[in-house]
Amino acid sequence: MGTRSEAKENTRQQLLQAAKDVVSSQGPTALSLRDVARRAGVVPSAVYRHFESRDALLTQLILYAYTGLAEHLETAVASSEGHGAWRTAANALRAWALANRHEFLLIYGTPVPGYRAPEATISAAVRVAAVFISRTPQEAGPPADPTLRKQLTAPAADFGVSADGLAHALAEVSQLVGALILELGGHFVGTADPADQLWDHILTRQSLGGTG
Numbered sequence: 036m037g038t039r040s041e042a043k044e045n046t047r048q049q050l051l052q053a054a055k056d057v058v059s060s061q062g063p064t065a066l067s068l069r070d071v072a073r074r075a076g077v078v079p080s081a082v083y084r085h086f087e088s089r090d091a092l093l094t095q096l097i098l099y100a101y102t103g104l105a106e107h108l109e110t111a112v113a114s115s116e117g118h119g120a121w122r123t124a125a126n127a128l129r130a131w132a133l134a135n136r137h138e139f140l141l142i143y144g145t146p147v148p149g150y151r152a153p154e155a156t157i158s159a160a161v162r163v164a165a166v167f168i169s170r171t172p173q174e175a176g177p178p179a180d181p182t183l184r185k186q187l188t189a190p191a192a193d194f195g196v197s198a199d200g201l202a203h204a205l206a207e208v209s210q211l212v213g214a215l216i217l218e219l220g221g222h223f224v225g226t227a228d229p230a231d232q233l234w235d236h237i238l239t240r241q242s243l244g245g246t247g
């Protein structure tokens with residue numbers, strides 16, 4: 036029984052690796068169960084024993100990416116609380132993105148047409164966001180627009196922060212993710228390349244604004 040179970044898990048891992056290879060070489064829109072089966076060396080019907088559809092396979096890749104990023108961030112900030120914790124988290128985010136380019140772009144890049152993310156992926160994304168939200172000073176930044184504050188009241192309560200604090204955290208994280216997408220896309224070539232100093236400048240500006 037153990038051998039059979041191990042064989043099934045090995046096949047599943049081969050399929051996931053094949054799917055990662057497709058995403059890395061062609062992008063997530065090119066993902067198909069038939070191509071994944073061919074790369075993994077199994078018949079197409081074997082894929083359906085593990086993933087009922089392309090979207091189910093894509094969801095698993097997204098979950099792995101979010102989980103890997105969350106674990107990396109949580110480990111990085113475990114011994115870094117208070118002043119400097121935001122910068123530690125931000126630097127960990129960039130390090131992971133540079134080391135896992137395709138996974139980062141899968142979860143933060145252009146959405147895959149027709150794909151509807153299930154609740155599980157949202158929960159995984161929240162785990163990543165929580166690392167930054169919990170390390171954003173509540174008094175940082177200007178007060179949020181009343182409409183934005185109303186939008187964020189419920190999710191802010193879930194995180195145990197104020198709506199203004201959540202607004203500030205989202206704005207700052209959006210800047211980090213946007214900068215990384217530009218860097219990974221090669222948009223700093225010819226200007227801030229490599230982007231180490233630009234990244235540090237961004238974090239310094241955020242610190243002056245009360246974050247980090």
